Amino acid sequence: MSAFVYLYRSEDAAFRAAMGSPEQMQKSMQKWMAWMKQLGEQGHIKDQGHPLERAGRVVKGKRAITDGPYAESKDVIGGYTLIEAKDLAQAVELSLGCPILEGGGVVEVRPVLKTDM
Amino acid sequence: MELHEHLFRREAGRMVATLTRIFGVEHLALAEDVVQDAFCRALEVWKFRGVPEHPSAWLMATAKHRALDVLRRERTARTFAPELGRLLESEETLAPVVEELFAAHAIKDDQLRMMFSCCHPRLPEAAQVALMLHVLCGFSVDEIASAFVSTHAAVEKRLSRAKQTLASSERLFEIAEAADFAARLPTVHRALYLLFNEGYHGASAEAAVRVELCQEALRLAALLFAHPLGSTPATYALAAMMCLHAARLPARLDASGNLSALADQDRSRWDPELVAEGQRLLDLSATGPELTEYHVEAAIAAVHASAPRVEDTNWAQIVSLYDRLMTIRASPVVALNRAIAVAQHEGPGRGLEEIAAIADRDRLAAYPFYYAALGELELRRGKGETAREHFRAALALARNAMERRFLEQRMDACLRGAFA
Numbered sequence: 041m042s043a044f045v046y047l048y049r050s051e052d053a054a055f056r057a058a059m060g061s062p063e064q065m066q067k068s069m070q071k072w073m074a075w076m077k078q079l080g081e082q083g084h085i086k087d088q089g090h091p092l093e094r095a096g097r098v099v100k101g102k103r104a105i106t107d108g109p110y111a112e113s114k115d116v117i118g119g120y121t122l123i124e125a126k127d128l129a130q131a132v133e134l135s136l137g138c139p140i141l142e143g144g145g146v147v148e149v150r151p152v153l154k155t156d157m
Numbered sequence: 158m159e160l161h162e163h164l165f166r167r168e169a170g171r172m173v174a175t176l177t178r179i180f181g182v183e184h185l186a187l188a189e190d191v192v193q194d195a196f197c198r199a200l201e202v203w204k205f206r207g208v209p210e211h212p213s214a215w216l217m218a219t220a221k222h223r224a225l226d227v228l229r230r231e232r233t234a235r236t237f238a239p240e241l242g243r244l245l246e247s248e249e250t251l252a253p254v255v256e257e258l259f260a261a262h263a264i265k266d267d268q269l270r271m272m273f274s275c276c277h278p279r280l281p282e283a284a285q286v287a288l289m290l291h292v293l294c295g296f297s298v299d300e301i302a303s304a305f306v307s308t309h310a311a312v313e314k315r316l317s318r319a320k321q322t323l324a325s326s327e328r329l330f331e332i333a334e335a336a337d338f339a340a341r342l343p344t345v346h347r348a349l350y351l352l353f354n355e356g357y358h359g360a361s362a363e364a365a366v367r368v369e370l371c372q373e374a375l376r377l378a379a380l381l382f383a384h385p386l387g388s389t390p391a392t393y394a395l396a397a398m399m400c401l402h403a404a405r406l407p408a409r410l411d412a413s414g415n416l417s418a419l420a421d422q423d424r425s426r427w428d429p430e431l432v433a434e435g436q437r438l439l440d441l442s443a444t445g446p447e448l449t450e451y452h453v454e455a456a457i458a459a460v461h462a463s464a465p466r467v468e469d470t471n472w473a474q475i476v477s478l479y480d481r482l483m484t485i486r487a488s489p490v491v492a493l494n495r496a497i498a499v500a501q502h503e504g505p506g507r508g509l510e511e512i513a514a515i516a517d518r519d520r521l522a523a524y525p526f527y528y529a530a531l532g533e534l535e536l537r538r539g540k541g542e543t544a545r546e547h548f549r550a551a552l553a554l555a556r557n558a559m560e561r562r563f564l565e566q567r568m569d570a571c572l573r574g575a576f577a
Contacts, residue, residue, distance in 0.1 A: 065197075
């Protein structure tokens with residue numbers, strides 16, 4: 041098994057729009073939880089990860105610290121999960137169930153660099 | 158931890174009511190933003206960490222913290238709830254006051270304040286109902302449009318006008334004033350009645366949507382009778398009527414998902430708990446001198462509920478209750494229902510005479526169940542051909558696929574009747 045990181049990316053405006061009504065938000069959340077639960081039961085979750093605040097500081101140097109990342113990037117990382125899968129193909133396959141895709145968001149699937157070889 | 162099916166929607170109503178009390182009625186949009194923020198946060202956190210043990214309390218606490226942030230940040234720039242005045246201005250009183258405002262009993266009162274505020278006398282009844290659904294029940298514009306078989310644009314326009322009226326009232330309705338409360342109460346009853354009926358008789362083809370409207374009406378009615386000033390005989394009667402009708406909802410669709418007329422319903426599928434609750438509320442309503450339309454409608458529903466089979470129905474009693482209803486709130490639809498009861502009691506010929514005698518009968522011309530009733534009675538007295546024409550007229554007015562299927566089946570029955 042190899043390790044992968046799922047980075048959940050979405051545009052802030054799209055993220056808000058995809059939220060919609062309370063009813064839709066609840067449904068969306070329940071889909072997420074069902075998806076996470078399924079991944080967990082299949083033994084693919086190494087670390088459920090964390091949600092991230094959608095804004096913080098972007099640091100480019102002592103004199104270049106700005107609010108962000110929304111000023112620079114429309115694509116904001118909303119959270120990450122550490123996944124275990126056979127290979128990249130399987131990790132991608134598993135990510136296809138992620139509800140973020142329905143709201144126009146993106147899952148970035150990145151292999152964790154193997155350091156033991 | 159399993160979530161209640163409509164938790165977010167319900168909590169949206171509770172949070173908006175309380176936040177609007179804190180921010181002031183002209184800042185309804187701000188309250189809605191804060192609620193949206195709280196849900197976003199829940200979504201972000203819960204999907205990684207799971208649903209907390211007390212999801213409602215979690216959401217409320219999140220809304221409270223956001224409210225404190227907003228008040229601290231903006232209290233110099235904006236005026237918030239005038240009735241809370243200076244309490245929100247000083248840092249010393251702010252946190253304890255907000256804490257108090259988020260206490261469970263306060264949230265209940267806030268929902269009542271909002272309910273009464275939505276029933277603003279300057280608003281048409283349809284707007285009052287839409288506003289209540291939106292603000293107090295957390296329905297989005299699209300969800301209301303689908304429930305009322307209307308367009309997004311029409312509902313949005315209605316809601317934005319209603320919100321303007323609400324905002325211009327400057328403060329939320331004060332429920333502590335007994336005289337004001339009593340004066341507005343009939344309007345509130347009426348709006349809840351219409352909300353329930355939209356679910357029970359409404360045009361939406363989605364059975365689930367309609368059940369939800371009925372449930373929301375029942376929930377709001379329960380909030381009303383839980384309050385000392387709201388627990389009047391008329392409120393109990395209204396809630397009794399809702400329970401007794403809602404009890405029949407599971408039987409309104411037969412096994413193949415088709416509409417089932419009252420006479421054909423499998424009565425074992427009526428909800429016994431709702432029948433019992435309806436009876437209990439009806440007993441509570443039987444005090445004082447006032448006999449409202451809700452008393453009579455609940456009594457009619459109770460007569461049906463007490464008949465194990467349709468043949469056991471006490472039609473004479475139902476006819477006399479409809480007579481009573483005609484003296485309280487006469488309408489062609491009430492007269493039509495009365496005529497149908499007469500037909501059950503004295504035969505289809507008598508029923509048809511009663512229908513022919515309805516004043517303002519032309520107002521029923523767009524009502525599919527007017528023609529369906531004519532068809533049913535003609536069929537019962539053996540005039541399959543005439544009956545079929547009436548059902549055809551009803552079919553042309555049907556509002557959704559479910560009604561159409563029902564009427565097509567009745568048309569087929571006419572053919573079978575004619576050749577039998």
